[in-house]
Amino acid sequence: MARTVRFREALREAMIEEMERDDRVFLMGEEVGHYQGAYKVSEGMLDKFGAKRVVDTPIAEAGFAGVGIGAAMVGLRPIIEFMTWNFSAVAFDQILNNAAKLRQMSGGQLDCPIVFRGPNASARQVGSQHSHAMEHFYATVPGLKVVAPAFPADAKGLMKSAIRDDNPVLVMESETLYAVKGEVPEGEHLVELGRAQIVRPGRDVTLAAYSRMTLVALEAAAELEKEGVSAEVVDLRSLRPLDEGTLVASVERTHRMVVVHEGWPYGGVGAEVADRVQRLAFDALDAPVLRVSTLDVPMPYSAKLEQACMPQPERVVPAVRRLMARGKA
Amino acid sequence: MPAEGPTTSSPDTQAPPQTRTSADLERLGHLYGQMLLIRRVEEESARGYAEGKIGGFLHLYIGQEAVAVGALAALQPDDYVVTTYRDHGIALAKGMSPRALLAELYGKSTGCSRGLGGSMHMFDKEHHMLGGYGIVGGHIPLAAGVAFASKYRQDGRVTLCFFGEGAVSIGGFHEGMSLAALWKLPIVFVCENNEYSMGTPLSRSMSVEDVSLKALGYGMDRDRFFADDVLEVERRMAEAIRRAREHSLPTLVEVRTYRFRGHSMSDPAKYRTPAELEQHKKRDPLARARAMLVEQGLGEARIAAIETGVEADVADAVKFANESPEPTLADLEPTTYKGPFAY
Numbered sequence: 001m002a003r004t005v006r007f008r009e010a011l012r013e014a015m016i017e018e019m020e021r022d023d024r025v026f027l028m029g030e031e032v033g034h035y036q037g038a039y040k041v042s043e044g045m046l047d048k049f050g051a052k053r054v055v056d057t058p059i060a061e062a063g064f065a066g067v068g069i070g071a072a073m074v075g076l077r078p079i080i081e082f083m084t085w086n087f088s089a090v091a092f093d094q095i096l097n098n099a100a101k102l103r104q105m106s107g108g109q110l111d112c113p114i115v116f117r118g119p120n121a122s123a124r125q126v127g128s129q130h131s132h133a134m135e136h137f138y139a140t141v142p143g144l145k146v147v148a149p150a151f152p153a154d155a156k157g158l159m160k161s162a163i164r165d166d167n168p169v170l171v172m173e174s175e176t177l178y179a180v181k182g183e184v185p186e187g188e189h190l191v192e193l194g195r196a197q198i199v200r201p202g203r204d205v206t207l208a209a210y211s212r213m214t215l216v217a218l219e220a221a222a223e224l225e226k227e228g229v230s231a232e233v234v235d236l237r238s239l240r241p242l243d244e245g246t247l248v249a250s251v252e253r254t255h256r257m258v259v260v261h262e263g264w265p266y267g268g269v270g271a272e273v274a275d276r277v278q279r280l281a282f283d284a285l286d287a288p289v290l291r292v293s294t295l296d297v298p299m300p301y302s303a304k305l306e307q308a309c310m311p312q313p314e315r316v317v318p319a320v321r322r323l324m325a326r327g328k329a
Numbered sequence: 330m331p332a333e334g335p336t337t338s339s340p341d342t343q344a345p346p347q348t349r350t351s352a353d354l355e356r357l358g359h360l361y362g363q364m365l366l367i368r369r370v371e372e373e374s375a376r377g378y379a380e381g382k383i384g385g386f387l388h389l390y391i392g393q394e395a396v397a398v399g400a401l402a403a404l405q406p407d408d409y410v411v412t413t414y415r416d417h418g419i420a421l422a423k424g425m426s427p428r429a430l431l432a433e434l435y436g437k438s439t440g441c442s443r444g445l446g447g448s449m450h451m452f453d454k455e456h457h458m459l460g461g462y463g464i465v466g467g468h469i470p471l472a473a474g475v476a477f478a479s480k481y482r483q484d485g486r487v488t489l490c491f492f493g494e495g496a497v498s499i500g501g502f503h504e505g506m507s508l509a510a511l512w513k514l515p516i517v518f519v520c521e522n523n524e525y526s527m528g529t530p531l532s533r534s535m536s537v538e539d540v541s542l543k544a545l546g547y548g549m550d551r552d553r554f555f556a557d558d559v560l561e562v563e564r565r566m567a568e569a570i571r572r573a574r575e576h577s578l579p580t581l582v583e584v585r586t587y588r589f590r591g592h593s594m595s596d597p598a599k600y601r602t603p604a605e606l607e608q609h610k611k612r613d614p615l616a617r618a619r620a621m622l623v624e625q626g627l628g629e630a631r632i633a634a635i636e637t638g639v640e641a642d643v644a645d646a647v648k649f650a651n652e653s654p655e656p657t658l659a660d661l662e663p664t665t666y667k668g669p670f671a672y
Contacts, residue, residue, distance in 0.1 A: 026481070052481065057508070058507065058508070058511065060504040060507060060508065062470060062500055062501060062504050063470045063473070063501075063504025063505060063507065063508050064470070064504075064508065065470070066467070066468075066469070066470025066471045066473070066474060066501065066504070066505065067470050067471075067473050067474035067477050067508055068474060069470075069471055069474060070411075070470065070471035070472060070473060070474020070475040070476075070477065070478070071474040071475065071477050071478040071481070072474075073459065073471075073474075073475070074409070074459070074475050074478045074479075075478065076478045076481060076482075090500075093464055093467050093501075094467065094470065094471075097462075097463075097464050097467055098462070098467060098468070098471055102460075103664055103665065103666070103667065104445055104446075104661070104664045104665050105442060105445065105446040105450040105452070105460070106442050106446065106450070106452035106454070106460060107440070107441065107442035107443030107444075107445050107446060107452065107664060108443065108663065108664040109442070109452050109453075109454040110452065110454060110459070110460075111667050142665050142666075142671075143665050143666065144671075145666075145671045165668075166667040166668060167666050167667055167668070167671070193671075194671065240671050240672070241669075241670075241671040241672055242672070
């Protein structure tokens with residue numbers, strides 16, 4: 001039996017279940033306790049677990065990210081909430097130089113079982129400093145794992161797996177997904193890190209996406225259906241590790257791929273997917289792998305311009321048409 | 330500067346010479362041996378660097394030995410230590426073997442971090458030596474997190490966090506201090522003020538030269554003293570450690586010291602005069618401890634036995650490091666992730 005649950009509730013269920021299961025797990029961040037969460041993800045958790053395990057912090061991301069890493073290396077399992085991933089920029093040193101390096105620079109003596117989580121990428125008209133797609137910076141770092149669910153069931157299952165993982169795992173949520181409802185299985189529900197999922201089967205082109213862009217890809221696929229183009233949508237779910245097996249198998253069926261992601265076009269997760277697919281499935285491809293990303297500028301405030309900068313179905317569909325037209329002229 | 334706030338002992342005072350019991354004398358002999366071991370290991374490190382056996386950065390602890398040895402003498406074995414990249418002396422004082430330390434410097438798989446960390450990353454989980462860190466101030470919140478875990482678990486352990494006065498200007502210091510004071514964590518912040526952050530004297534890097542005053546803004550206890558006498562360091566540190574263990578309250582301790590070598594091996598230290606260096610060498614805590622042992626009658630034979638023992642340990646460690654194998658590529662993926670590699 002499945003229940004219909006909002007994305008934020010699915011995340012909350014995951015944290016509550018894991019905190020009930022393991023008293024080493026605690027939640028720390030700005031406004032997670034008394035305020036009930038800036039986006040209400042942790043609503044009610046302070047009452048349930050008390051201030052020892054739901055810890056409000058001052059505005060000091062480098063400080064509390066570091067505290068989490070220090071606690072993790074002596075055996076606790078912290079969940080560190082960034083009010084948004086944008087603010088993790090001031091804690092980047094902690095994640096890059098401490099969380100990702102501890103195991104190797106200690107010769108394998110110490111581990112860092114920690115989860116960093118929060119909303120990532122664009123929201124609505126929050127301007128250039130609050131709209132970053134931070135996963136691209138982090139996914140390049142060996143020592144880290146990065147996941148970006150699109151649906152409540154995956155949000156719950158990936159969060160639970162992240163908390164149980166013995167490595168640093170970064171969970172990229174989305175402010176624009178928190179209220180979205182979806183079916184979540186009853187009872188224990190875990191999703192393994194590193195497994196993509198085909199969320200819509202198709203024959204002619206593969207649309208690879210993650211987080212909210214999976215919904216954009218699905219919209220584009222519905223539009224393409226009207227034109228007689230059958231698009232397969234692969235929801236990556238996990239960015240590091242990346243499920244190249246599922247991507248390659250899909251392209252071997254469809255022979256075309258468009259990667260849809262937020263964030264700039266220079267480098268990043270989309271470029272990584274394109275590199276792997278052309279390397280591993282060159283003979284299966286009928287056309288170059290294309291990417292539909294955020295435009296190569298800081299995110300503007302203007303509602304109209306913001307929409308124009310972000311990937312939209314209206315930009316995905318023409319990209320697919322270009323691929324379909326190739327070789328027919 | 331008014332010294333207001335919760336100070337526990339008056340800064341800048343030196344304890345008068347104390348009458349020592351025979352137990353004190355034995356203890357001083359033991360601490361002298363530890364300081365000498367650090368001095369000699371560092372001298373061998375400098376030699377290994379000159380011979381090309383040690384690469385990268387090498388920050389020597391020579392001159393500062395009384396800080397590590399005195400502070401860690403006041404700790405329990407289960408207590409935690411976190412420090413900066415000038416970490417050799419602290420690692421040895423926390424119980425790391427000279428073999429593991431020198432092998433790490435030589436980049437060998439028998440090193441404390443399997444030759445993957447190097448000079449700046451001395452880790453010894455068994456002895457609760459939680460590392461040297463290479464980003465100035467970045468380890469200070471980390472150390473607060475270790476103390477947070479002790480309070481969370483109520484394990485009664487204290488964390489000592491060492492850093493130089495050069496770290497006092499960066500955000501990590503202030504965020505770590507702020508959170509430790511807010512949450513009343515069982516930690517002692519130990520600022521090893523050796524007067525220079527690399528080549529910049531304190532007078533050109535800070536508006537207030539008394540580092541311990543930073544504690545006042547956080548409502549934290551503080552102390553400030555010279556590291557000439559290792560027993561005095563131990564005594565003063567013991568007060569701060571007791572405050573952490575019994576009352577779960579942090580302290581900022583500024584220990585005034587001096588490094589006799591440059592910042593790292595590539596630094597000829599031209600920013601200070603030979604006269605200044607010679608002046609400080611007259612206060613060498615190692616020489617001072619030895620003179621006290623002689624004066625108070627430990628006996629040349631006992632002192633010689635300590636020194637012979639240290640020389641034997643150092644020679645053994647150098648031989649061990651020389652003869653140990655290097656790590657291989659196969660060591661890298663398993664030390665990057667626990668479990669399957671995430672690609």
